[in-house]
Structures are given as structure tokens and as C-alpha cells.
Amino acid sequence: MSDTTILEQEIAIEQQHVDRVYARLADLRRDASRAEKEGYQLAGVGTFGALVERDAMVFHAARRRHALDAEHEGLVFGRLDLLTGATHYVGRMGIRDDGSKPLVVDWRAPAAAAFYRATPAEPLGVVRRRMIQSTRERVTGVEDDLLDPEAAPEDMRVVGDGALLASLAKATGRGMRDIVATIQREQDDAIRSPAGGVTIVTGGPGTGKTAVALHRAAYLLYSDRSRFAGGGILVVGPSGVFVEYIATVLPSLGEETASLRSLGSLVPGWDATRVDSGEVAAIKGSLRMRRVLERASHDAVPGAPTELRLLYRGTLLRLTAADLERIRRAALQRGARRNEVRGHGFDRIFNDLWAQARDARVSGLPEKKEFESELADRNDFRDFLKAWWPRFTPMRVLCWLADPSRLRSYANGVLSRDEIATLQGSFDALATEGPTISDVALLDELDELLGRPRQAQKKSKNPFHVRDGIQEVSTFADRQAAARAQQVQREDDYRDYAHVVVDESQDVSPMQWRMIGRRGQYASWTIVGDPAQTAWSGDPAELDRARERALGSRKRNAYALTTNYRNSSEIFEVAAKVIRTIMPDLPLPSAVRSTGVAPVDVAATVEGLPETVRELTEKQLAEVDGTIGVIMPVPRRDEVAGWVAGLPERVQVVTALEAKGMEYDAVVLVEPSQIAIDPAGVRTLYVALSRATQRLTTVGTNPGWLR
Numbered sequence: 001m002s003d004t005t006i007l008e009q010e011i012a013i014e015q016q017h018v019d020r021v022y023a024r025l026a027d028l029r030r031d032a033s034r035a036e037k038e039g040y041q042l043a044g045v046g047t048f049g050a051l052v053e054r055d056a057m058v059f060h061a062a063r064r065r066h067a068l069d070a071e072h073e074g075l076v077f078g079r080l081d082l083l084t085g086a087t088h089y090v091g092r093m094g095i096r097d098d099g100s101k102p103l104v105v106d107w108r109a110p111a112a113a114a115f116y117r118a119t120p121a122e123p124l125g126v127v128r129r130r131m132i133q134s135t136r137e138r139v140t141g142v143e144d145d146l147l148d149p150e151a152a153p154e155d156m157r158v159v160g161d162g163a164l165l166a167s168l169a170k171a172t173g174r175g176m177r178d179i180v181a182t183i184q185r186e187q188d189d190a191i192r193s194p195a196g197g198v199t200i201v202t203g204g205p206g207t208g209k210t211a212v213a214l215h216r217a218a219y220l221l222y223s224d225r226s227r228f229a230g231g232g233i234l235v236v237g238p239s240g241v242f243v244e245y246i247a248t249v250l251p252s253l254g255e256e257t258a259s260l261r262s263l264g265s266l267v268p269g270w271d272a273t274r275v276d277s278g279e280v281a282a283i284k285g286s287l288r289m290r291r292v293l294e295r296a297s298h299d300a301v302p303g304a305p306t307e308l309r310l311l312y313r314g315t316l317l318r319l320t321a322a323d324l325e326r327i328r329r330a331a332l333q334r335g336a337r338r339n340e341v342r343g344h345g346f347d348r349i350f351n352d353l354w355a356q357a358r359d360a361r362v363s364g365l366p367e368k369k370e371f372e373s374e375l376a377d378r379n380d381f382r383d384f385l386k387a388w389w390p391r392f393t394p395m396r397v398l399c400w401l402a403d404p405s406r407l408r409s410y411a412n413g414v415l416s417r418d419e420i421a422t423l424q425g426s427f428d429a430l431a432t433e434g435p436t437i438s439d440v441a442l443l444d445e446l447d448e449l450l451g452r453p454r455q456a457q458k459k460s461k462n463p464f465h466v467r468d469g470i471q472e473v474s475t476f477a478d479r480q481a482a483a484r485a486q487q488v489q490r491e492d493d494y495r496d497y498a499h500v501v502v503d504e505s506q507d508v509s510p511m512q513w514r515m516i517g518r519r520g521q522y523a524s525w526t527i528v529g530d531p532a533q534t535a536w537s538g539d540p541a542e543l544d545r546a547r548e549r550a551l552g553s554r555k556r557n558a559y560a561l562t563t564n565y566r567n568s569s570e571i572f573e574v575a576a577k578v579i580r581t582i583m584p585d586l587p588l589p590s591a592v593r594s595t596g597v598a599p600v601d602v603a604a605t606v607e608g609l610p611e612t613v614r615e616l617t618e619k620q621l622a623e624v625d626g627t628i629g630v631i632m633p634v635p636r637r638d639e640v641a642g643w644v645a646g647l648p649e650r651v652q653v654v655t656a657l658e659a660k661g662m663e664y665d666a667v668v669l670v671e672p673s674q675i676a677i678d679p680a681g682v683r684t685l686y687v688a689l690s691r692a693t694q695r696l697t698t699v700g701t702n703p704g705w706l707r
């Protein structure tokens with residue numbers, strides 16, 4: 001029999017099983033819709049218990065239906081033939097037949113682990129592992145690994161090779177894809193690492209760190225749903241572009257309880273995308289900024305009244321600038337939170353004024369309480385208090401650093417003179433353009449230093465929750481939406497996550513570790529990163545210290561990934577050459593896929609560069625089906641974006657910093673030599689050069705850059 005006929009027969013065998021699975025899926029979907037409808041009908045019963053039951057039923061049925069829909073495509077992707085003679089199918093979700101026998105095992109279930117972990121050296125009871133490729137409901141291919149040839153029955157057929165490579169060669173879409181069908185053993189170890197403590201995953205470019213982190217989140221939700229869905233999982237990535245790119249993975253894994261945030265949007269109210277220069281970011285990210293901010297948080301308000309004069313029953317009561325300064329300092333002992341001790345400051349003002357009035361023997365002076373309420377009734381006095389000690393927002397205080405003399409006085413003795421000079425001007429655009437990504441961690445720090453003004457108790461957001469039991473919402477659709485919202489609704493500045501995932505962790509500054517740490521005090525963690533890709537140019541020891549402090553004494557489990565699945569070997573060779581110039585002994589991952597297409601380096605004149613970049617980008621549009629990343633040094637973003645304006649949406653313009661974590665089929669990298677201006681720049685260039693799966697073109701006015 002020819003190989004093709006064998007393959008066709010094996011495909012037909014798998015198609016039979018896949019057909020059974022989809023038929024069963026259709027039944028389950030029908031059941032879920034029916035349950036949802038019946039839930040609505042319970043409304044007629046009208047008792048309290050029935051209402052609650054109805055809501056729960058409608059909600060769960062809707063959720064189940066949604067999950068069944070989401071996992072439809074490529075539902076079954078693996079098969080294990082075991083030593084025991086049993087066969088297991090592995091897929092995106094577990095499905096049983098109506099007699100409760102499993103038709104498909106969920107990829108995260110212990111029974112599926114052997115699919116990822118078995119090797120010929122350690123077959124774990126698996127004789128043959130089969131990968132099943134399909135398009136919609138049709139099986140298009142199978143690929144086998146014979147793991148235990150001696151145990152294989154005579155008639156067992158083994159077909160194909162290279163399922164992983166086939167999946168890697170597919171064109172890249174806008175969002176990241178899940179890799180459930182092809183997770184490799186070393187990745188699986190990290191994905192299934194113990195749920196507690198800190199899981200640390202390192203590896204070079206393209207080794208699947210992000211994929212592992214996200215699949216781990218899905219695995220944790222599966223293995224202990226109540227703990228991780230209840231508490232929630234926070235996933236932190238470097239930029240908004242990146243968060244958008246990975247957002248497609250978690251829903252396709254069927255999980256919606258994870259919050260995805262960039263470092264610029266971790267603090268509610270901000271969605272920063274502006275970046276500081278590396279030098280400025282290193283200072284703003286240093287832990288020493290905490291002292292600088294603490295001083296700012298205790299300083300006098302710019303433009304605040306410098307004295308108080310009050311005519312009280314014919315007597316002038318007066319507090320001089322020195323009095324006011326003394327009172328402010330006394331109310332603000334070191335460590336005091338300004339918004340929280342506002343009342344103490346006001347009490348001291350009243351005390352001083354009262355003492356003056358008494359010493360001046362004001363005629364008809366009432367009791368102190370009465371005196372205070374008389375003053376508090378006066379508009380001029382209230383205006384004074386509001387101006388002298390307003391409620392502070394972190395933003396208001398951070399803006400004070402734009403004033404050079406204030407910056408100097410807060411930073412005096414904490415930052416060096418050069419550092420102060422470097423910072424100068426870096427807060428100028430804060431008030432008009434909003435914070436940079438590094439500023440957001442400073443705002444979070446200030447939020448802690450200033451404390452929160454006492455707030456009136458908020459009304460419960462939960463429409464079910466009223467004093468005596470239940471509150472009916474107008475329509476059933478409302479109630480259903482409310483039931484769903486209630487499952488995932490967390491306050492804006494939620495801090496009790498059960499798990500925190502930090503991607504591209506090599507770029508998290510010490511101040512940013514504090515910001516993330518505040519949100520993961522009770523969490524277990526997964527940290528993934530690659531030190532060789534860091535753009536951080538500050539003190540590495542300080543970075544380690546801050547990270548260790550955020551992670552605390554939790555047990556560490558470390559994993560290293562060694563295979564680069566993204567880049568063709570030809571492309572990674574160029575990236576490797578660049579990073580070796582500053583880290584000659586760095587162990588690098590091996591790139592498993594060759595395209596036979598060498599990267600191209602194009603020289604251009606300054607005048608010719610715009611046109612050349614556009615032409616090279618158009619050429620890539622013709623050569624690859626997926627996305628094309630046009631990457632450039634940060635300051636040249638707008639200029640280069642103009643050169644490629646109007647090209648199809650597949651062309652995406654990102655700076656070398658925004659390219660972190662991203663992946664494109666083709667990359668056109670503009671002016672590489674202007675990125676590699678210092679060691680941090682060389683590491684950033686290494687990142688930019690390792691983004692492409694198929695084609696890499698570099699173009700610039702300094703052709704000798706890669707020697």
C-alpha cells in the first residue's frame with residue numbers, strides 16, 4: 001500500500017472519531033440552549049428561590065454554550081495509544097458521551113499530560129502519540145511519534161513527521177495563537193509547575209515564554225478553578241501593543257477571568273504609552289525615587305497662602321509663614337500620609353488660633369468647640385484651609401517635579417547632580433500629555449505615600465444586593481448580564497489577585513516591581529523573561545533586589561527554555577551575532593526551522609531612505625501572507641510611520657521598544673545602528689532583530705553596522 005493511501009486511511013479513522021465528537025458537541029449545545037430557555041421560564045414561578053435558581057441556571061447555561069462555541073475549531077488535536085491498549089483523544093476541552101465515557105480529554109487534565117511529556121526515552125506508557133490536524137470539522141492530516149516501538153502491535157501504523165514544524169511555518173495573524181496542540185516537553189514542565197510559590201521561566205527569543213505563561217494561566221484556572229477564577233489572574237506585559245497581541249490567546253483557551261494590563265495601564269485611570277529615554281527611565285525606575293517622592297508629598301503647596309489673617313470679634317488673629325510651616329511639619333511626621341492626616345493639620349490650626357484668641361482676651365470668647373464651629377462657618381477661613389491643605393491627587397504632586405527648584409530640593413542628596421540634570425524637563429509634558437509609562441509607577445507610589453482621603457461608603461455595585469435580600473432588576477436580560485458581571489466584577493484598583501503573571505519581566509524597573517507587588521501580595525506568581533533582552537540601563541543589583549522583595553519568601557521553581565520556535569535559523573543567526581558583541585558567552589537557544597532565505601541588509605542615502613523603506617515594505621507585502629513589522633528607533637516613529645502610511649493593515653509600525661514580545665512574518669528594521677548606541681541599545685536591537693518568522697530586511701544610512 002502506498003504511503004498516501006495509508007495516510008488517507010488513517011485520516012478517515014480519525015475523522016470518524018471527530019465526527020462523533022462534533023455530533024456530541026451539537027447535543028450538548030442544544031442542551032445548554034434548552035437549559036437557558038428553561039431558566040427564563042422559571043420566572044413565572046415568582047418565588048425568591050426560583051428567581052435565584054433561574055439566574056444561576058441561565059448564567060451557567062450561557063457560559064457553557066459560550067465555551068462550546070469558543071472551542072469549536074480544531075477541537076480534537078491529539079491521540080494517545082497506550083500500553084494498556086486504551087486510546088485517549090486530547091482536545092481543547094473535555095467531552096463525554098452520553099454514557100459518561102470520555103470522548104476527548106481536556107489538554108490540561110492529568111490524563112493528557114503524557115501527550116506533552118512522553119519521549120522515546122521515557123514513554124510514560126504511551127506507545128504512539130498522534131497529532132491530528134484539522135480545518136473546521138474536517139481532519140486534514142495526522143502526524144505520529146512512535147515512542148515505544150517494542151510495545152507497538154503489528155498492525156499499528158505510523159505516519160508523517162514534523163507536525164510542529166508545519167505549525168510553525170503558518171503565517172502570523174494580528175494576534176498570538178495558542179499552541180495547545182504542539183506544546184513541547186520543556187514548556188509543559190513550566191506550564192504544569194506547582195500552583196504555589198513563584199515559577200520563573202527564562203529563555204532566549206522565541207522560546208515560547210509568553211506562550212508558556214498564558215497556557216500556564218489557563219492550566220491554573222483549570223486545575224483549581226475556584227481559587228484562580230475567584231481571586232483572578234493578573235497578566236502584566238510591557239506595552240499596550242503587546243497586550244493587544246496576546247489578548248487573543250486567553251479567550252481562545254476558554255478563560256475570561258484574567259486581567260491583561262500593560263505597565264502603563266496597571267494603575268486605574270491611566271493608559272500611558274509615552275516612553276522616556278533610557279537614561280531618564282533608569283532614574284525614574286530607581287528605588288531612590290521613593291525618597292524624592294516622599295519629600296514632595298510633604299512639601300508646601302505651590303501658590304498656597306503664606307499667612308492667615310482673620311478678624312475675629314474685633315481682634316486680628318494671625319498665623320505667619322513660619323507658623324504655617326511649623327504646623328505643617330508637626331502634622332506631617334515622617335511616614336505620615338498627607339491625605340489621611342489632613343484633619344490633624346486643621347486641628348493644629350484651630351489650636352493655635354484658639355490660643356491666640358485666649359491670650360488676646362477676646363471679649364465674649366465662647367467655648368473652644370463653639371469657637372471652632374464659628375470659624376468653620378466662615379467662607380474666608382474655609383477657603384484658606386482648602387488652599388493651604390487641599391486633597392492631593394498623585395498627579396498633582398508629581399507635576400511639582402516639573403519645577404526645577406522643587407526637583408532639586410526633593411532630589412538633593414538622593415540623586416546625583418548629573419541625574420537631577422537628566423531628569424530636568426522630563427516632567428514638563430506631564431500636565432498636558434499625561435504620564436509616561438515610567439511615571440505610572442511613580443503615581444502609584446505617590447498614591448501610597450499620600451494615602452486616600454476618607455470616603456463615604458460606596459453603594460454596593462451588585463444589583464442583587466440590597467439590605468434585605470434581593471432586588472429585582474427590570475428585565476431578565478438585565479439579570480443575566482448582572483449575574484455575569486457579578487462573577488467577574490472587581491473594584492477598579494483590585495489588589496487581591498490569586499496569581500500574577502509578569503511577561504517580559506527583564507524590563508520591569510524596581511519602582512514597577514513595587515507597583516506590581518502591591519497587587520500580588522497574596523498571589524502565587526509566574527515570571528517570564530530574558531535578561532539578554534532588557535532595555536534597563538540602571539543598576540542591575542537594584543533591579544534584582546526590588547524583584548526579590550516583590551516576590552518575598554515564596555518558594556522559587558525555575559525553568560529554562562532552549563529552543564527558538566519563532567525565527568528561521570537564518571534570521572536568528574543575525575540576531576545572535578549582534579548580542580554576542582556584548583555578551584560573548586551567553587547561551588543561546590537553537591532555532592529549529594530553516595527557510596533557506598537569508599536576511600537582507602540594504603544601504604540607503606539620507607534622502608533616499610523614505611522611498612527605500614516604503615519599497616522594501618511593499619516587497620514584503622508581496623512575499624509574505626501575514627503581518628509585516630516596520631521597526632525603528634523610538635524617536636523616529638512618526639517620521640517612519642509617514643513613509644509607510646496608507647499601506648494595508650498587515651503593515652504594523654512599532655518602535656524598537658514596542659516590538660518587545662511581538663512577532664511578525666516579515667520585519668523591515670530601519671536604521672539599526674541608531675538603536676545600538678549603547679549596551680542597552682544593543683540588547684534592544686537584539687529584540688528587534690528576533691521578531692520575524694520568515695523574512696528580515698535591515699535598512700539604514702550606516703551600512704557597516706553589522707560587522
Ligand SMILES: Nc1ncnc2c1ncn2[C@@H]1O[C@H](COP(=O)(O)OP(=O)(O)OP(=O)(O)O)[C@@H](O)[C@H]1O
Pocket residue numbers: 164167168177178179182183184187203204205206207208209210211212530533565566660661662663690
Ligand atoms: N510548542 C510550540 N508549538 C508551536 N508554536 C510554538 C511553540 N512554542 C512557541 N511557539 C511559537 O513561537 C513563537 C514565539 O513564542 P513566544 O512569543 O511565546 O516566545 P517568547 O519566548 O516569549 O519570545 P520573546 O522573548 O522573543 O518575546 C510564537 O509564535 C509561538 O506561538
